[in-house]
Amino acid sequence: MATTEANYDRQISIQDITRLLNNMAFAEDVLDMDLFQSCWTSEQPIELDLTGHLSRYEKQHIASKDLADMVQRALSGFEGTQHALSNFMIDFNPSDENQAVARAYVTAYHYLQRDSTARETKAIMRGLWNVRVRKNLSLGKWEAIGIKVDRFVPIEGDETLYDEAKARHDQGKGRAVVS
Numbered sequence: 001m002a003t004t005e006a007n008y009d010r011q012i013s014i015q016d017i018t019r020l021l022n023n024m025a026f027a028e029d030v031l032d033m034d035l036f037q038s039c040w041t042s043e044q045p046i047e048l049d050l051t052g053h054l055s056r057y058e059k060q061h062i063a064s065k066d067l068a069d070m071v072q073r074a075l076s077g078f079e080g081t082q083h084a085l086s087n088f089m090i091d092f093n094p095s096d097e098n099q100a101v102a103r104a105y106v107t108a109y110h111y112l113q114r115d116s117t118a119r120e121t122k123a124i125m126r127g128l129w130n131v132r133v134r135k136n137l138s139l140g141k142w143e144a145i146g147i148k149v150d151r152f153v154p155i156e157g158d159e160t161l162y163d164e165a166k167a168r169h170d171q172g173k174g175r176a177v178v179s
Contacts, residue, residue: 025083040064047146076174077165127151
């Protein structure tokens with residue numbers, strides 16, 4: 001009986017963690033910053049490592065609110081984005097079932113129309129999200145506590161779009177944030 005219950009709990013945790021990562025990706029695309037921020041722990045700084053994707057960034061520890069602000073600034077300047085996740089792998093800490101590393105392939109499409117000549121421009125990133133998660137026992141939910149983003153291949157399209165999108169956001173030209 002104990003083994004069956006443990007297996008059931010493990011399967012529920014796998015579903016909850018998979019949904020957590022999907023919520024992160026969905027929130028980025030629809031700019032739902034409340035949903036995005038709710039995916040992350042607020043009890044400690046988030047470990048953010050983008051060095052395997054955009055080498056100009058350094059590994060840092062950042063509050064969940066600041067991470068949501070950073071994502072909003074980075075993505076709202078695009079006309080649209082789509083972060084599609086696949087091939088989820090979840091490895092639980094053998095000494096603590098309330099901690100795990102969730103990995104998923106990500107294909108992130110970023111679209112920006114640059115000027116009045118209707119020249120379409122895109123940047124597509126293909127890589128891997130490595131998300132450290134833990135179960136917040138007091139809230140009864142899984143939360144992300146860190147993420148490392150690694151890119152497998154060069155960005156398809158124009159990598160300078162990321163900076164252009166931030167500039168558009170700063171000029172008030174970005175998409176509206178849901179929350």
